[in-house]
Amino acid sequence: MNRQRRPWRIRRFLILTGGIVICTALGMFFLHEGRAQSDQWASILGLFLNIAAILLTIDTALGVRGGVAAGQQRPDAEYLENLAAAASHSYAAESSVRRLQDPDLLPIDWRLGDRDLMDHPSNIWPDSDVQPPSIQGTSSVLEAYLQLPTSRLVVLGDAGSGKTVAALAFAIESLAVRMPGERVPVVLPVSTWDPDGQDFRSWICSRLVELDPRLSELDRDGIPWARRLASGRDVLPVLDGLDELPTRAKADVLRNLNAVLDREEPIVITCRTEQYRTAVVAGDVLTGAAVIHLQPLRPETLAAYLPRTTRPDSALGSGTKWTPVLQQLGSHPDLPSSRSLATVLSNPLMVWLARVQFSDTDADPAELLRPEFHEPQALRQHLLDGLIAAAYADAGRHHPRRLSAAKAEGWLVYLAARTARSGEQNVRWWQFADGMSLRVLRVVLVVAAIVLAAVAATIVLSVEAGLARGLFFGCLFGTVVGVAVWRIPWLRRRPQPTAVRPTSLTQGPRQVGRVLVVGIIPVAGAVIANVATARMSWDAVGAIIAVFSTVLVGLVAAPVEAEQAVDPWRLLRSDRSSALTQGCLIGFAAGLLATTAAWTTLPTAGTVAMGAAFGISSGLVWSIAGSAWGRLALVRLYWWATGRLPLRLMTFLADAHHRGILRQVGASYQFRHELLQARLAARA
Incomplete structure (x- = not known):
């Protein structure tokens, strides 16, 4: 996807640059001609531009209609098959991690669930002649599911009974026998859904985009393909882990599903037996769903x-x-x-x-x-x-050399104890700084700010004043920055991951980008034209550009819903890009303001050097201290120095996931089972 979008980025850059050049030339021409002549020229140009816009609109409309007419009858078929391929690849990779395919799936035993946990038999088997209706015994969840006219099944079991594996096996087997155009089974962790804050369809849309980012694209009606697939008859939701939600939320989920699911819409749910019983008592049974209970394995x-x-x-x-x-x-x-x-x-x-x-x-x-x-x-x-x-008996995929089992165990014990103290199961990279006391965290951030500011100022000032003076003023400047950073209240906040270009299923971010492009072109053209004709002072120009840059910081970086992110690495790279982009914009604005403010009283090369040092330092401090990525880079040095976690923390977590110690849920990791986490935490 990224490679396919690069030509569009080049075109946008060329359009932006060309627009600025044209507006600059027109501005200088109008200023040179005078106001009277400029009004006449502007009217003539406006007439031609309006005619061109009308012709372009007609051409675009005809092109869209022709493309739809010449295209396939079901343009969503391609996206549906792409989703099936992405799901098959994802589940095959997870199956490989769990060793489910080697040599084969572990056979399971099950029995029909208690009657008080199921809907009325007449709602499950409306046309059955067998009394009482039931499901024939089989070792496959898919075969049991196919015997249900309503295509709704709830899989119950005790802790460690294989519910998640059963859901994954169901999806893999369903994809293996699926025909083109049929529903695509999608395993959805229920723990990522908040019924109070997000409706069922929107939640499915967000998970589909994680599985296949191409589904965020819009169709000819401006509707994301993920929304179209989720709202139609193209997805078979497999809701895994209903028991991971609070009691009230579990009951809300059942009531919500009964309200939004169409009569012929299928669904599969996994849950622990007692938690499901509690949810049914507090809410309702799942309409039209049969219930099976996984049984212990026999000798x-x-x-x-x-x-x-x-x-x-x-x-x-x-x-x-x-x-x-x-x-x-x-x-x-x-x-x-x-x-x-x-x-x-x-x-x-x-x-x-x-x-x-x-x-x-x-x-x-x-x-x-x-x-x-x-x-x-x-x-x-x-x-x-x-x-x-x-x-850890052999080298892993992410480690070229064998990692000591004793060392890995010590790190995992600390992770288990840390997650146990926090009262949750998720291991999130952007929350590692929370394990430090606020005072220690502030000291680490201030030391980093002093070092970054001192190094940046020393390098810049040494070019103008020499190495000795540059080093002296650089250290002095770093100390001043450290004192200022210590007093900044926002050090106490916990930054959340952000993205430069937020992923959304609406046109909002795209509209923001278009507005920014439209706004940048005339503003830049007007500023350059006025400066070139000596109509505006440089300090005023600097203030305008600086203010515009700081406004961009809030527009180009938007918070990311971590629970809806694809994986930890992608979220980390997204936040890193956002942090560096914000740092560059803030550094540019701060340096420009400092330089233009000092230039009016002291127009020397030293003023420019000090402004550059101030701007670079501000950008670096913001990128590191003000972002989740930057704080992770600092705190992992601290944890590594204290021997609690490895320096290559993200690589270690990915390797532990590959070895089957951890499992991945969106952008978070979890221990493979709560029994394993509890056992490791007890050894801390």
Whole structure:
């Protein structure tokens, strides 16, 4: 997408530059001709411009109609298939991280949910002749879903029972059998939706744009393609994690869905059993939805799955190192070790932990039968404790060299304890500064401001006054800036990520950009023309441009909804671009104001140098101290110096996600499971 937009950027730059040049030439010509002659020339030019505008409007209208007539009958079909391809790629990548495809999906067992959690059978199976109607047993959520005339299903289960994996597997299997033009299943984390502040369709639109940014483009009616797809019959929402919302919010979601969903609109929801029961009591059942409850894994399911996850062992004939363990589970199920192992491995999360630590390494799973693990709780903690060592046994995708498991474990323990203290599960890069006390944070920011200002002033002033004087005045200037920064109240605020060009599903930002372009051209032309004809003083020109630059700061940078961002890296790059853009504009405005103000009393080269030093310092201080990206750059140095977190923090988080320790939810990371987070936090 970015490469495709570069020619448009070049055209816009050429149009902007050409407009300024033309307006400048016209301004100088009119000033030279005098007012009387200028009025006549302006009238003549206005007539020709109006004629050109009318012809351009007619040509554009004919072009749009011709393009629509010559185009495909369903222009949204291309966007729908692009969405399907993007969803397939995204879910395949997540499946690879979770090792779901190697060798195959873990079979699941389920039963039909309690009647008090479902709608009336006549609303679910309106034309069924079977009494009472039900769903035939199957190991696939998709096959259960296809048996429902209403195409509405709620998947319930206990903690770690595989609800998220079931939702992901449902989407992958649905995309595999999907025909062109059919609905696209989209997995949507319910935790990113606030029913009180955002309607259901708008929330889906924002998530679709994350999945495929091309859907933010507008159709011929000015409607974003994401809105068109979400409002039609093109998306199958798979709402994962209803239990992650507060109790009142869960009930609001159910009531909201019953109000906005059309009668034939499908939906799939996953939730923990007790939380869903509470939401139903406080709100309502999901109209037309059947409910299934995920069951614990049986020993025969484990016997068919685990041996396929590791290489054959020649010493065991056709078996693997899992064979003796599984044989004991089958032949001696009443032994304490067998009961404990069967209880623990009935949970899909624990099966994944066991696989990571034994199937993918040289470790022997027979140690799971040792006497110290006769209690299921002890065995669960053992599997949780061994995850990090097994996950960091080899070099990761983001680390060319092997990362020490002990070092990684120390960093993860700190992250788990920090998130536990904050009372939430999300690991957000823009909130790392919140872990420092306000006084320590202010000291770090002030020291950074002193260093940046001193270095910038020294470099600039040394060119004019020499190295010795430049160094002296640079250090003095840096100290003054540090004192000023210490007294600035906005250091206490917590900057949120921003973007230079905010992503929105409306035409607002685009209209702002057009207004700015239209405003820049005549203003710049008038200023340059007046200066060239000695009609305006340079200090007045500097004040106008400086004020205009500071106004631009508020227009080019807009807050980003972090919960709606695509991923942490993209949000970080967006905020970095915004911070640097704001810094350049503020530095330019501050330097220009300082120079023009001092030039009237002391018109020397030293004045220009001091103004440049002031402008550069102001821009640097604003970019670093006033942005989420800049504060992350500073606080990660602090955390690294204290040994709590790595210097390459974002790389470490991405690597932990690839290894399966963390999962990614929008622009945030979360520990793979709350049991893992709680276990690590307890070791802090």
